[in-house]
Amino acid sequence: MDYTISSVAPIVLLPFFAFVINAFLARKGGKATIAAVFLSCAAIAGSSVYAFRIFKDFVWGNYATNYHIHKFFTWFDLNGGGQEFTVNMGIYIDNMAAVMLLMVTVVATMIHIFSTYYMKDDMHYGRNGRFFVYMSLFTSAMLGLVLSDNLFSVFIFWELMGFCSYSLIGFYYEKEKTGNANVKAFMTTRVGDVFFLLGIVAIWTAIGSVGFVDIYNAVDSGLFTSTKVLGMPLATFAGLCIFMGTIGKSAQFPLNVWLPDAMNGPTPCSALIHAATMVAAGVYLSLRIYPLLEVGELTTFVAYIGGITAFGAATIALVQTDFKAVLAFSTISQLGYMVLGVGVGSYNAAFMHLITHAIFKACLFLSAGSVIHSLHDHHTHQHVQEMPRMGGLRHKMKYTWIAMWCCTLAIAGIPFFSGFVSKDRILGDALVAATHNPVMAVPAALGFLGALLTAFYMCRMMFLAFHGEPRDKEVYDHTHEEKLSWNRNAPLLFLSIFTLGVWFSGSLTGQGLVKVADYKNGKYEWFQTLIEAPKKGNFENYKREAFGNTDSRVKDSFEMTKYDKQHGLSEAEYHHVHKWHVIGAIASIIIAFSGVFIAAMMYLWKKWDPGFWVKTFNRYYRTLQNKYYMDELYIKGMIQGMLLPFNNLLAKLDMGIYDRFVVDGSAVATKFVMKIANWFDNLFVDTIMVDGTGASVKFFNLVLRTFQSGKIQFYFIMIILVLFGYILAL
C-alpha cells in the first residue's frame, strides 16, 4: 500500500469536512439537520474504512515492530539571517498509530450511530446538528493527533480537542451547572497545556525540531542528558512538562477534578471524551514521549501519579450514587492504570489498556446513555440518573443489560475479557518493577487495591441498576420495553463483542505467529509483538519522505518479528519476570473475583448491609462523597487563597498605579503640553506672524501711499531730489 496523501488524509479530512459543511447545515433545522447528522455519521464511517486499510497493511501486511511510515511536507520555512526555523508537518504511522486509528474511528462511529438515537429528542430545537458538528471536529482532531509526526501539530490538535470538549460538555448551556462544568474542564486542562507548550519550546530550543523521530534520535545521541535546563537534564525538564499535559488531559491526580464534571454533557459526548478521544490523547502522548520519560528518570514519578490516581478515583467511585459519576471516576481510575503502566515500563500493556479501555468504556457510557434516556421522571421532566431510583431494569432492557455486563466484567478484570488481559499485564509489570526497585512497591500495591475496588464498584453499579426489585416503582413502570434497534442496541452489542480478551491476546492474523492456545511455545499475542517502545534499533528502516513520492521502501527487507521466548532477557531474569507475572495474574484474578463477590454479597444477595459500613466509617464516607474535598481545596486554596489575592493585587496595580499614574498622568502631561502649545500659538503664530504680517503691510502701505499723491509738483521735487542725490553720489 502506498501511503500517498489520498490514502491517509481522508482519515482526518472526512470528519473535518463534515464539520465544515455541518457548521452551515446544522442551524437550518428540519431536513438540513437530518442531512447534517447523516453526513457526520457517513464521514466517520468512511474514515474508519481508510483507517482499517492502514491497520490491515500494518498488522496483516508487514507485521514488524520496526515498520514506520513518515511522510512530511514543509509547512513554513523562515530560514535566513543565520536563524533556522523550518516547521514540517507530516504523518508518522507506526503500529501503535495504526491500531489507535482503527480504535478511534470504530469507537467514534459507534458513538455517532448511538447519538442519532440519544439526541433525537433535541431534534426539534435544531440542536441535534450542532452536537454532530462538534462531534465531527472532535473526532477529526483526535485522528489528526494520532497521525501527527511532531509535538507541535500534536499540540494544535490537542487544543482543538480542548475546545471541542468545552463545547460538548457545555452543550446544554442554559443550565448554570453545565456552564460551570465546561469552564472548569477548559481551565483545568489549560494548566497542563501551558506546561506542555513549555516542554515543546524547551525541546525546540535544544534540538531544533519537535518531530518524534528527531526526539528519539536526540535521546539516543545523548543530547537530552547533556543539555541542562534549570539545573536538570533537558529530558527531565521536557518530559515533566509534557507529562503535565498528560496529567491535565488524562485527568491524573492533581488535575483530575474536571472529568467528573464533564459528564454534564450529553452521554454520547461523555463516551467520546472518556473513551476514544480526549483522555486517550493524554496517555497516547505520554507513550509517544516514552523515551524522554525513561531517560529523564521520571518513571517513578509517573508510576506514583498513576497509582495514586488509580486508587484514589476508585475509592471515590465506591460511594457515588449517580450512574454516570461512577463511570466517570472509573475512567480516571483506569487512566491511572495506563499511566501506571507507562511508569513501570510496560509500554505495550499501557497501550493495550488504552485500547481495551476505550472500547469497554465507550460501551459502558453508551449503555448508561441507553438507560438514562429511557428513565424519565414525569414530575420534573428530567432524565433519571440516580441509582437509588433504578433497580430491576434487566427486565426492561435486556440488550443493554447484556452489553453492560460484558463491559463490567472487562473493566473488573475477569479472565477472558479484555480488561483482564491488559490490566493484569500492567499489574504484573508493576510487581516486577517493585522487585527491582522497592520504591515501586507503593504504586503496585495501590494498583492491586484499585483493582479490587474497581471490581466492587462496577458490580455494585450493575446490581443497583439492573438487579433486585425496582426501588422507584413509578419510574420503572414508565420505562418502555427495549426493542432491538439499529441505533440503540447495535452499537452496544457491537462494542461488547470486542470486550472479549481473545481479540487482544489471541490469533487475529492467522499467520501462525501468535495463537492463544500456543502459549507454551513462546508464541505470544499480536499486540505484544507489534507494539514496542521506540528504540534505536527500530529506526534503521526509518525513512522520511515527501508526500507524493511513492513508497520506496523495500518491504521484503523486513524481518518478520519473531517473538523470542525470553524478551531478550537472560535466562534467570526471564524466569524472575515470568514468575512475578504469574503471581500478578493469579493475584489479580483472585482480587477481581473477590471484588465481584463482595459487591454481590452487599447488593445482590443483601447478606451484608452496606449501611453498616457507611455508619461505621461515616467520616471517611463523607470524605469520599465529597471527592476528598479536592474541589473545595482548589476553590479555597488555589482560587481564593492564591488566585484571588493575586487578582486583587493586579487590580490594585491596575487601578492604583497604572490608572493613576500612567493614564491620569498622561492626561495631566497632555494638558500641560497643550497649555504651552496654546500659549505658543496665541503669541507667536497668531500675534506675531498672522497679525504681524497684517500690521507690517499696513505700515508700509501708510508710507508708500504718500508717494502716490498724484501731485505733479511733488513728483517733480522727487525727481529733482533723486537727480541731485545721484549727482552727489557720483
Add this chain to the structure above:
Amino acid sequence: MISLNGYLIISFCLFLAGMTVMIARKNIIAILLGVELILNAAALNFAAYTRFVNQNLDGHVMSLFIIVIAAAEAAVGLAIVIRFFQIKETIHIDDATELQS
C-alpha cells in the same frame, strides 16, 4: 568777450528760475512757462558748448530742435490746459491729481 562760464551761469540761472517756477507756482500755465525756461536753458547750453568746444553746427541744430519741440510742447500743453479748464473750471495744479476725467 563773454566766456563759456558766463553762458553756463546764465543757463543755470534760467534753469533754476524755471525749476523754481515749476515747483512754486500753482497755475498750470505758469508751470508751462517754467518748462519753457528750462528748455531754453538747455538750448543755451547747447549753443554755448558748440560755440566754445567743437565749433560745428551740431549744437545749433539741437537748439533749433529744442525750439521746435518747445513750440509743439506749448501747443499741446495749452490744449490740455484749456481742456482741463473746460472740465474743472480751474487751472490750479493741485486739482489735477487724478488721471481720469
